[in-house]
Amino acid sequence: MIEVENLHKSFGDAHVLKGITTSFEKGKTNLIIGQSGSGKTVFMKCLLGLVVPDEGTISYDGRMFSKLSGREKRDLRQDMGMVFQGSALFDSMTVEENVMFPMDMFTQQSRSEMEDRVNIVLKRVNLIDAHKKYPAEISGGMQKRVAIARAIVMNPKYLFCDEPNSGLDPKTAILIDNLINEITKEFDIITVINSHDMNSVMEIGEKIIFLQHGIKEWEGTKDEIFKTDNKAVTNFVYSSELFKKVRQMYIEERN
Amino acid sequence: MVREVFKKPTKWSIMKSLILKEIDELIYGSMGIVIFISIFMGGVVAIQTALNLTNPFIPKDLIGFATRQSVILEFAPTFTSIIMAGKVGSYITSSIGTMRVTEQIDALEVMGVNSLNYLVFPKIIAMFLYPFVVAIAMYLGIFGGLIANILGNHSTSTEFIQGIQLDFIPFHVTYSFIKSVVFAFIIATVPSFHGYYMKGGALDVGKASTTSFVWTSVVIIITNFVLTQLLLG
Numbered sequence: 001m002i003e004v005e006n007l008h009k010s011f012g013d014a015h016v017l018k019g020i021t022t023s024f025e026k027g028k029t030n031l032i033i034g035q036s037g038s039g040k041t042v043f044m045k046c047l048l049g050l051v052v053p054d055e056g057t058i059s060y061d062g063r064m065f066s067k068l069s070g071r072e073k074r075d076l077r078q079d080m081g082m083v084f085q086g087s088a089l090f091d092s093m094t095v096e097e098n099v100m101f102p103m104d105m106f107t108q109q110s111r112s113e114m115e116d117r118v119n120i121v122l123k124r125v126n127l128i129d130a131h132k133k134y135p136a137e138i139s140g141g142m143q144k145r146v147a148i149a150r151a152i153v154m155n156p157k158y159l160f161c162d163e164p165n166s167g168l169d170p171k172t173a174i175l176i177d178n179l180i181n182e183i184t185k186e187f188d189i190i191t192v193i194n195s196h197d198m199n200s201v202m203e204i205g206e207k208i209i210f211l212q213h214g215i216k217e218w219e220g221t222k223d224e225i226f227k228t229d230n231k232a233v234t235n236f237v238y239s240s241e242l243f244k245k246v247r248q249m250y251i252e253e254r255n
Numbered sequence: 256m257v258r259e260v261f262k263k264p265t266k267w268s269i270m271k272s273l274i275l276k277e278i279d280e281l282i283y284g285s286m287g288i289v290i291f292i293s294i295f296m297g298g299v300v301a302i303q304t305a306l307n308l309t310n311p312f313i314p315k316d317l318i319g320f321a322t323r324q325s326v327i328l329e330f331a332p333t334f335t336s337i338i339m340a341g342k343v344g345s346y347i348t349s350s351i352g353t354m355r356v357t358e359q360i361d362a363l364e365v366m367g368v369n370s371l372n373y374l375v376f377p378k379i380i381a382m383f384l385y386p387f388v389v390a391i392a393m394y395l396g397i398f399g400g401l402i403a404n405i406l407g408n409h410s411t412s413t414e415f416i417q418g419i420q421l422d423f424i425p426f427h428v429t430y431s432f433i434k435s436v437v438f439a440f441i442i443a444t445v446p447s448f449h450g451y452y453m454k455g456g457a458l459d460v461g462k463a464s465t466t467s468f469v470w471t472s473v474v475i476i477i478t479n480f481v482l483t484q485l486l487l488g
């Protein structure tokens with residue numbers, strides 16, 4: 001379990017995170033939603049240890065990040081997988097080399113063992129014929145799948161995804177969502193996703209955290225988000241006519 | 256930054272391949288421009304010296320002497336370094352800067368890789384071969400001077416070669432190599448700093464490359480002054 005306690009972060013005068021407390025459970029897909037500038041990315045960077053919080057604690061299965069030594073932090077990071085918004089694949093490496101990179105760096109496996117593992121994870125993300133291609137030669141959806149493959153190749157305990165659907169067509173976006181959700185269940189890991197995409201909220205959001213102006217405004221499941229009276233959440237989630245109608249239908253069905 | 260760069264690499268076998276890749280990119284990849292510039296630079300020095308020798312009492316072997324001194328003391332180590340600051344320096348800044356903009360550096364950090372060590376250390380080690388480039392620049396600069404001298408019919412090749420051998424002080428070559436090692440370190444680190452700590456988007460990568468070239472040149476010129484004062488003053 002990832003436990004976050006009273007997290008604060010400021011950049012100069014801007015108080016970006018104002019005392020966030022929450023937890024993320026094993027085997028669940030957790031979504032962090034909120035408007036641009038609400039603090040989602042900073043919150044995720046704090047979870048990843050890329051930004052040091054001013055106050056508060058983050059613990060990973062009892063290991064408090066701020067109290068770990070440099071070596072222990074590096075070891076913990078090997079339990080993390082991250083899918084970046086722009087995929088962040090290494091341009092100079094092929095798809096196969098990108099996926100193999102963490103294993104090459106941190107394990108003593110032979111080349112053939114690593115190739116076998118790469119084949120397994122690339123097959124898992126439905127990428128079979130792209131091994132020798134460079135990131136620039138494949139589509140955005142394929143790049144996202146390579147990024148997911150790279151993130152899971154070391155069997156991480158924690159998977160983080162920053163806007164995994166951005167820039168993708170709706171069909172590919174749903175495929176990526178479902179893939180992440182399936183992997184979460186299959187490997188029994190903790191998945192935390194930063195998202196703007198309301199389709200993702202409705203499809204895979206087992207736990208949803210809504211941030212506004214650096215405060216955790218609301219927390220609940222995808223079923224609870226239909227029923228909530230919280231004005232800030234309803235204004236954000238049901239800002240489009242389509243989702244307003246979906247909510248109306250859901251409430252009518254329930255009644 | 257420097258402490259992180261010189262920490263023990265995560266895996267030496269990967270570091271070795273990175274160093275070889277950087278040697279190919281930074282050193283071998285720069286040979287063409289260095290060879291081209293050195294020959295013409297030496298040629299110009301020889302022509303200019305010859306054209307200024309209007310007094311018949313000044314011996315003609317002064318052309319070879321002046322070419323040797325100019326090339327060994329200044330042109331090969333310093334002028335070549337300024338060119339390298341433009342070619343290699345902007346490559347380093349833009350490649351690391353692009354990795355920063357596209358979150359590839361964050362990806363390395365999240366994986367638990369010391370990104371400064373992974374990206375900068377191989378470049379520094381590769382640049383320690385830079386004195387060899389300077390040695391080639393010295394040789395070709397003087398050779399270019401000889402060719403220009405013969406083609407321009409300024410003096411005989413014997414006179415030019417006599418000039419090259421005249422009052423030769425071996426320490427001048429050592430001084431030049433000391434400078435080139437220091438410049439190599441500057442060429443590897445200043446652009447890396449500008450690339451690694453840049454903020455913004457694609458446009459800012461271009462700006463960072465320009466800024467890095469300016470600062471690398473400034474640092475090289477100031478260091479050149481200080482080293483000359485310390486070693487020859």
